[in-house]
Amino acid sequence: xxxxxxxxxxxxxxxxxxxxxxxxxxxxxxxxxxxxxxxxxxxxxxxxxxxxxxxxxxxxxxxxxxxxxxxxxxxxxxxxxxxxxxxxxxxxxxxxxxxxxxxxxxxxxxxxxxxxxxxxxxxxxxxxxxxxxxxxxxxxxxxxxxxxxxxxxxxxxxxxxxxxxxxxxxxxxxxxxxxxxxxxxxxxxxxxxxxxxxxxxxxxxxxxxxxxxx
Amino acid sequence: xxxxxxxxxxxxxxxxxxxxxxxxxxxxxxxxxxxxxxxxxxxxxxxxxxxxxxxxxxxxxxxxxxxxxxxxxxxxxxxxxxxxxxxxxxxxxxxxxxxxxxxxxxxxxxxxxxxxxxxxxxxxxxxxxxxxxxxxxxxxxxxxxxxxxxxxxxxxxxxxxxxxxxxxxxxxxxxxxxxxxxxxxxxxxxxxxxxxxxxxxxxxxxxxxxxxxxxxxxxxxxxxxxx
Numbered sequence: 001x002x003x004x005x006x007x008x009x010x011x012x013x014x015x016x017x018x019x020x021x022x023x024x025x026x027x028x029x030x031x032x033x034x035x036x037x038x039x040x041x042x043x044x045x046x047x048x049x050x051x052x053x054x055x056x057x058x059x060x061x062x063x064x065x066x067x068x069x070x071x072x073x074x075x076x077x078x079x080x081x082x083x084x085x086x087x088x089x090x091x092x093x094x095x096x097x098x099x100x101x102x103x104x105x106x107x108x109x110x111x112x113x114x115x116x117x118x119x120x121x122x123x124x125x126x127x128x129x130x131x132x133x134x135x136x137x138x139x140x141x142x143x144x145x146x147x148x149x150x151x152x153x154x155x156x157x158x159x160x161x162x163x164x165x166x167x168x169x170x171x172x173x174x175x176x177x178x179x180x181x182x183x184x185x186x187x188x189x190x191x192x193x194x195x196x197x198x199x200x201x202x203x204x205x206x207x208x209x210x211x212x213x214x
Numbered sequence: 215x216x217x218x219x220x221x222x223x224x225x226x227x228x229x230x231x232x233x234x235x236x237x238x239x240x241x242x243x244x245x246x247x248x249x250x251x252x253x254x255x256x257x258x259x260x261x262x263x264x265x266x267x268x269x270x271x272x273x274x275x276x277x278x279x280x281x282x283x284x285x286x287x288x289x290x291x292x293x294x295x296x297x298x299x300x301x302x303x304x305x306x307x308x309x310x311x312x313x314x315x316x317x318x319x320x321x322x323x324x325x326x327x328x329x330x331x332x333x334x335x336x337x338x339x340x341x342x343x344x345x346x347x348x349x350x351x352x353x354x355x356x357x358x359x360x361x362x363x364x365x366x367x368x369x370x371x372x373x374x375x376x377x378x379x380x381x382x383x384x385x386x387x388x389x390x391x392x393x394x395x396x397x398x399x400x401x402x403x404x405x406x407x408x409x410x411x412x413x414x415x416x417x418x419x420x421x422x423x424x425x426x427x428x429x430x431x432x433x434x435x436x437x438x439x440x441x
Contacts, residue, residue, distance in 0.1 A: 012283055058343050059343055
């Protein structure tokens, strides 16, 4: 939560000020252009150069706030997982990654969403390092009654070695997942596929998805 | 898009805009940009959700540019929930109001997907990282009644049955909007609004030299929505 608060302070503070400075400079440069001073003033040239720097600064700070608090954790678990998976696809373009999430999902506590996304990201990281022949990942988010469920199928191109089956990292991750989500986590091997299952009690917050009254 | 920003073609009409943001410097920059692009527009400001609703009740406003993180009243803490509730209230009370969400928290809009999909006015989204030119394009689009939502906010291609019916009647049967409206037993305005929703879902937006209906058909075929 501390990181989330820091991210919010950046979004509500530094990013707002960055926006205000950029916009003021853009309005000034546009007024100079309309007066025909675009090419005659070195100050205007410096202004455009400064604007480029400010735009890069704003995007860098925005990316920083996203690293502190990944997007959508406050708003939508399906979107949060979707954003995470898009990052994986960019980093591992040859890996087949399939995601199945519902379009509607009640908003749970930020900490619950963060725990699930953290576990998923760690599972991917561990798999990508421990299973060099990893060829496909299929992620399925769904709910059954009051339980939220995350199912991940990892497919290798070869059968796992005894060391991979007994991976201490995965055993540790299984325990941590249960601790963080207060739920149940299990995994099993079926040939060259590993099926990872996480289940937790969903506790919707008051910040439900808002529907129109008309 | 144009290389240089020109005053809006509709700048001769008196329009009233409302900018809602709790940061004074942000308000100043946005108001300055709007007055430059819409020199005849009256631009009003509000720094809280309560103030915004009061101004909307008093004045006839064509467009609202609203941040998401704001306080309910003066002296309170700015919260994204407050901005979300304000937006929902605006769309309920003023279903044809043109809205631009300008915020560093645009991802929170996923909570309003249903309300946005049924809103009858323009609705566009401008992240505060956008250059001024692109923000003003989003303002122009909203004033035209168009819908623009960032692709990352959508869960794949979501097409409502009535939108698919519009595509079918337009591109399989060759009907114009009035005939489509008669066939679907809705108003012509509703049909035009369905088009904006379809185009947003297919990532089709106005651009120089582009015939937007033909581009819509091309995209619909690419997505397998038309045989």
